[in-house]
Amino acid sequence: MSGGSEEGFETRAIHTGHDYVDGTGAVIPPVYLTSTFEYGNAGGFDYTRSGNPNFRLLDRTLASLEGGKFATVFASGVSAITAIVSTLKSGDLVIAEENVYGCTFRLFAQVFEKFGVRVNYYDFTQPAALERIAEEKPVLVWIESPTNPLLKIIDISAVSQAADAVGSTVVVDNTFASSYVQRPLELGAHLSLLSTTKYTNGHSDALGGAVCTNSEEWRDKMIFAQKALGLQPSPFDAWLTLRGVKTQSIRMERHSANGLRFAEFLEQEVKPKYVRYPLLPSHPQYEIAKRQMNGGSGIVTVDFGLSLEKTLQFVESLQYFPKAESLGGIESLCCHPASMTHASVPKETREKVGISDSLVRFSVGIETVEDLIEDVRSALAKL
Ligand SMILES: Cc1ncc(COP(=O)(O)O)c(C=O)c1O
Structure with missing residues (x-):
């Protein structure tokens, strides 16, 4: 189960980031319960809202498991959704699957539509949705596969091709599938979103979210959102999620x-x-x-x-x-x-x-x- 690199999925789940553990010999990295860092440290950390060793270990592991270059971790799946949507401006159009997760729908309808973000919903199991992308040229195409709770399956490659043709960014909420079962970036999507609260962590004891991408520009936008909107997880939740994802x-x-x-x-x-x-x-x-x-x-x-x-x-x-x-x-x-x-x-x-x-x-x-x-x-x- 290679996700695009030479080592297998399981090896990467267990070993990614181990070069990063400090010189104590600890097999499992500690929880870095610190809000701030001394200036000039080798890791380049300054304040946990914008980065922490536990986030970095988890970022690297999730990016690798999703077959992508970068991942940014957040306090919850909804924080990850907020981070992406916060990059939009008034007048921007989103085309979304009509069966998206209820809180995604609520966030659009009750928060971002107030700021002028427009959202049109279509049934993405129908070819007409691809025609809507071609005609409406949205800034974002937002899909989930499988959807919640009806488990509709959306053809990620077909949607990504249609979006590429008009320069739209495709977001796939990969929460119901997990990185092991499905890797949207390898199917052509630009952003893969996880509520790590679910299968990534797998033990129902921590909330979290992540956005994975191959785009440096999107990685920078996500790090900015993490810091500027205060969407970061706690180091302990990041630690628990890293423990969970190994299995x-x-x-x-x-x-x-x-x-x-x-x-x-x-x-x-x-x-x-x-x-x-x-x-x-x-x-x-x-x-x-x-x-x-x-x-x-x-x-x-x-x-x-x-x-x-x-x-x-x-x-x-x-x-x-x-x-x-x-x-x-x-x-x-x-x-x-x-x-x-x-x-x-x-x-x-x-x-x-x-x-x-x-x-x-x-x-x-x-x-x-x-x-x-x-x-x-x-x-x-x-x-
Ligand atoms: C498909 C999907 N996306 C996102 C979320 C939001 O994740 P969280 O509860 O971690 O904020 C959920 C939560 O149920 C979900 O089912």
């Missing part, structure tokens, strides 16, 4: 194997209205997923076709899937979008985009998959 390949292999098995069980045995999983042949964009993803990751979205009451009763009686927001940790979780992440969206609007009352999103962890399946069987039997 990303084996976690993602298991998430993907469990995810596929869990999705097949639901489709074949439970036969709900539909099951969405990128590597199920029934997925509408299965061929694209096979081409651009190395595994299906761990999210499975299901429309059980049940009433709201029955769906909630089912979710509440699961033993190994606590109802919680977030995803991508080693432990399984489930989310009922209609009453949780999308509760503030009017029912009609939700249903128009496919977020029905009976939709459940599972974040399939790395537990013994037969236990997870049995859990679903017995929760359904109780209805």
Whole structure:
């Protein structure tokens, strides 16, 4: 699993940056809990808002794992999104996938649109979206693949080619896939964004975000945003995330194997209205997923076709899937979008985009998959 350099993904995950540890012989770098640095130090650090050894170790590792030259780390995925959008000016146009993460939508609608940034939303699974790029020539094209929670798969190479033709910058939110499963920069995107809170860290114990790129100009813009907007993570969260990312390949292999098995069980045995999983042949964009993803990751979205009451009763009686927001940790979780992440969206609007009352999103962890399946069987039997 090379990401473009000679060493494999796993070797880079574990060893990147080790030349950087100071002269103590510590195998694991310490947490640099310092707000400030003495002037003239060899690392060029001055103040943690604009850089810290823990950020640099994580930057280098994430850049390498995404197959890119640079990464800048932030306090959260939303901070990373803010950093990119803060580079826009009044009148600039963004074309975005209509199923983008809710907080991305909220940030555009309730913050940046106030400052004159314009955003048009399209369904990027349709060829018409590529025509919109050609005609509208946006400054940014903002996509996610897979999307949350419907797991639409967007053809990153096709979007990047269309954007290159008119000089637009393509941002791919790679959070649901992870660097192990998908590398947008290698598919032609200009920026790959991660909420490292999810699969990158993988242990649900730290928030973080990152923007990865091959462009020096974008790297400089991201470092500026980190410092000027105060979007930096804490050194301890950066340390935890570096610890987490070292095991990303084996976690993602298991998430993907469990995810596929869990999705097949639901489709074949439970036969709900539909099951969405990128590597199920029934997925509408299965061929694209096979081409651009190395595994299906761990999210499975299901429309059980049940009433709201029955769906909630089912979710509440699961033993190994606590109802919680977030995803991508080693432990399984489930989310009922209609009453949780999308509760503030009017029912009609939700249903128009496919977020029905009976939709459940599972974040399939790395537990013994037969236990997870049995859990679903017995929760359904109780209805
Ligand atoms: C696709 C996607 N992007 C970005 C974010 C935001 O990340 P964070 O919660 O770390 O701010 C999330 C969080 O759920 C997400 O699912």
